[in-house]
Amino acid sequence: MSGGATVHVVGAGLAGLSCAVRLVGRGVKVVVYEASSRAGGRCRSFHDRVLDRLIDNGNHILLAGNRAVNEYLAAIGATDALTTIRPACFPFLDLESGERWEIRPNTGRLPWWLLVPARRPPGLGLRDLMAVRALATLPHRWPLGVALHCSPAALRRFWEPLAVAVLNTPFAEGDARLLWEVMRETFLRGEEACRPRLAPHGLGAAFVAPAEAHLRARGGEIRFATPVRGIEFSGSRASGLGFDGEVAALGPADQVILAVPPRNARRLLPELQVPMRMRAIINGHFLIGEPRPEGGRFLGLIGGFAQWVFVRGDVASVTISAGDAIADLPNQEIAARMWNDVSRALGITDRALPPHRIVKEKTATIDQTPASVVFRPPAATRWCNVTMAGDWTDTGLPATVEGAIRSGFLAADRVTTSN
Ligand SMILES: Cc1cc2nc3c(=O)[nH]c(=O)nc-3n(C[C@H](O)[C@H](O)[C@H](O)COP(=O)(O)OP(=O)(O)OC[C@H]3O[C@@H](n4cnc5c(N)ncnc54)[C@H](O)[C@@H]3O)c2cc1C
Incomplete structure (x- = not known):
């Protein structure tokens, strides 16, 4: 210039x-x-008056393999403003069966974690996870429902929660190539690249x-x-x-x-x-009274209304991606249904619905379908x-x-x- x-x-x-x-x-x-x-x-x-806490418009999760994020944070002197969960671990709870599991990729590029049942969701076969290879060579922009073939268990416990979180679009409609790009830059590069990163402050x-x-x-x-x-x-x-x-x-x-x-x-x-076309993400923030042992962490929820819960200090925050169908429900109904899941996930079902804030981002991202x-x-x-x-x-x-x-x-x- x-x-x-x-x-x-x-x-x-x-x-x-x-x-x-x-x-x-x-x-x-x-x-x-x-x-x-x-x-x-x-x-x-922003500072929320109901909770009297600083909250985010919505929970954001980054991955250590996000190289532009890393470069940006380094440029502005804010590398330490994100905490990194190491080793990489994605804990889940199935609200219907009560089962808990963790996804724990291994170091190095050879993904031997797929062979270790303790590192992958129960009920999944190796073939279910290797289905990702089909995404690498797609001739056209295809929806995931056509491009990715896996068992119902794999869909429910791995591919659907992952794809909905990444694409903010219902699984079957989501653009397969976009999901592949994320897999290529993170999960397929080993444990270091997929360490979750959160903003504790x-x-x-x-x-x-x-x-x-x-x-x-x-x-x-x-x-x-x-x-x-x-x-x-x-x-x-x-x-x-x-x-x-x-x-x-x-x-x-x-x-x-x-x-x-x-x-x-x-x-x-x-x-x-x-x-x-835009897609909604709905977040709920709940004042749970005291800091929790899982503070600074998150949990994926399967089979409920809420999809992810993040705990920061004494606030539990819930995310529902691709939330267009519920975006017009009254806040009180959304809060009650979210709290039902969160209180079970955190083992505090004896607590009544605490002070909360629902944030509806109706235009959170573009619709990420091939069309x-x-x-x-x-x-x-x-x-x-x-x-x-x-x-x-x-x-x-x-x-x-x-x-x-x-x-x-x-x-x-x-x-x-x-x-
Ligand atoms: C609830 C929620 C959860 C999310 N979770 C994640 C996550 O976990 N991980 C992740 O990686 N991403 C997540 N995202 C997506 C991420 O937040 C966005 O991709 C990113 O913030 C988009 O940045 P942007 O600069 O492209 O757009 P924007 O943030 O929309 O910025 C555009 C700016 O332009 C301004 N503007 C508009 N019109 C004008 C005008 N005429 N003149 C001047 N200014 C104007 C707007 O006010 C706005 O500040 C999430 C998004 C939401 C809403």
Whole structure:
């Protein structure tokens, strides 16, 4: 990029922040515009008045093999803001049968853990887990229900919970290739790459506040409550950004990164094709009274209403992915049904429903079916100084933190190498 040019980053979610972080690291002048009053987008913390606790909009789980996440945290000085569960362990409870088990991959690339019953869900054969190989060579984008053949036990105890958590889409409809990419970058690289990573002091303290401080310390600017309402074009370039009541002209070498969700992007670039269907994730946070022995950990739940429970301090938080069918239920009903599962999982069924907060993220991610993901756009647009970023763009990965950050890095690379 030529000196004196500015990169205008629209959206201060993790895609926009990671893009800005990489750019200021290269000495580029950056201004970030954020519509809301805070950064973080779909990955944020807030103080909840009912619980009087700092909670996250939703539980986020990262894996140690998420290389863009690692690079981002290192850049903003927040590597220690995530705790890593080592050795990698994914504990489960079947609420119907009462069985508990753990998935414990081994070190090294040869996955001998599949041969050890104590390291894999009960009732699963080796063939059930090796079904993943079929995903490696798919000729087309296929839904998992067509691409992956396994026993009912394997579906219930391994593939379904994994795929729904990763793709936020019902198992049978989920895009097989996207799940394969995650398996390839984590589970198939051995124990170290699939160590779960959690944010014990909240997502804001890990991903957002250090990035804001990092940007400001390097001359980057973040303007909150500043939605970009429109983009003006001239020839093949964007020539101005429209804000409430004014249009700011872009310099001849200025660049624009659009790091906003799909519908917002489409409002700014109407010719853009985007995946329009979104999927919900429902979270419930329960004040359980005292810190628990499983603090800082999580548990997968099978056969219930809740799918995952995370314990942080004296708050137990429940996640239900692909939760569209329940998103319109009254909060009280959702809370009661979640608590029924959580209290059983934690062995505190004698407790009445405690103070709680239900957070419905109705547009948590794009629908990740083959029919939707074909509309993910690449980073490049037909405008020579407009680049796309965001978890929903065509990163090759599912819409996750890793995908969002990778898209931000890619956008930064594109604008710093194209001029
Ligand atoms: C409940 C929940 C649980 C999740 N769990 C996980 C998990 O366990 N693991 C995982 O890896 N991922 C998880 N995710 C996904 C992850 O949070 C997202 O992939 C990631 O945060 C998306 O970042 P983004 O920057 O692409 O988009 P966003 O976070 O949506 O950021 C876009 C930003 O643009 C702003 N904006 C929009 N329009 C404009 C405009 N016109 N002008 C200026 N600003 C604008 C928005 O306010 C927002 O801040 C979860 C998501 C949710 C909601």
